[in-house]
Amino acid sequence: MKASIIRSYFVCLLISILAGCTSGSGSGDNPSNQQDNVLRLFNWNNYISQKTVERFEQMCQCRVTQDYYSDNEELLAKLAAGATGYDLLVPTGDAMDTLIRQGALRELDKSKIPNLKNIDPGYLKTKFDPDNRYSVPYANTITLLGFNREKITGLGLPTDSWAIIFEPEYLKKIKGRVTVLDSQRELLAAALKYLGYSAHDTDEAHWQQAKTLIIRAKPYWAAFNNTSYIRELAVGNLWVAHGYSNDMFQAAQDAKKTGRQFSIDFVIPKEGAVLSLDSMVLHRSGHRPDLAHRFINFMLEGENSAELTNLTGSGNPNLDARPHIHPEIIANPAIFPDAAQFSRLEMLEDINHTQRRLLSRIWTEIKLR
Structure with a gap:
């Protein structure tokens, strides 16, 4: 290779390197x-x-x-x-x-x-x-009810209503075998839907009604739980859980794979639920x-x-x-509801700072009772 060609090659290489170092400077999209x-x-x-x-x-x-x-x-x-x-x-x-x-x-x-x-x-x-x-x-996902089919049908309890996690007449038969989500918005939404209100209702009086309903039911619950209810349902320690449809699907699959003598079902309550x-x-x-x-x-x-x-x-x-x-x-x-079921689903909406403070106080009262 001639010296002039070599010099040209290295000049081009240097320019290329410098261009690569500087091109797109300041751009967040440049790797x-x-x-x-x-x-x-x-x-x-x-x-x-x-x-x-x-x-x-x-x-x-x-x-x-x-x-x-x-x-x-x-x-x-x-x-x-x-x-x-x-x-x-x-x-x-x-x-x-x-x-x-x-x-x-x-x-x-x-x-x-x-x-x-x-x-x-x-x-x-x-x-x-x-x-x-x-x-x-x-x-x-849909926030709904998961349950041990054999246990709950054997007790003659309703599986299509939020009543099973809120009403003492049903809860006394499954005390200690129920969990609800450890989520302010989700649990309040379930209570509001059961009471006939919107899941994203922000009326303080309605929130207080929901709080009273939750506090009345709380002594019958085993825990507020966001994750381990999947395993507890699958092994039979829990009979009813308030949770997410994909979690219930996992619990049902786990119970089936391990050869349990029961099955896990999950349903959208008739009062409606959160999508x-x-x-x-x-x-x-x-x-x-x-x-x-x-x-x-x-x-x-x-x-x-x-x-x-x-x-x-x-x-x-x-x-x-x-x-x-x-x-x-x-x-x-x-998982894939039909049009009639879909019409009963609601997405939660954001709440403002004042509403968040109120919800935090209500949640503290629920947890301390």
């Missing part, structure tokens, strides 16, 4: 600016298949790390306490209101999410994000919005999305996933 090749996900526990994660890691040649929360209050509290660096969160609608109002989220670049077309339009244009500037539907739509959103503190967009688009592919439902029993707003979901899950009305 070259990022600290490492890691997508940081803050998610509900057991809300994605490890196989799905590994497949994404292979595709993007990156790593995915996850931290977990058990309800939206915990998510918001951890972020308020200074938790940062998460690229993706999976909050529910009422938490979305708060995050958007706080300016905590990064707007989506929809040009990087072509698979958004797979989402059922009925799950887009939500009240909390009408233009889907920040959120992409991930999965949905939770979990969405993928980008947090402003994240370092890899490029990977976050790739992950969102990856999870919107039909087979990947279906894998979530087949694993967890979550509802699914992705139309392209439906052909890949196990038929027995599609046929379960507590």
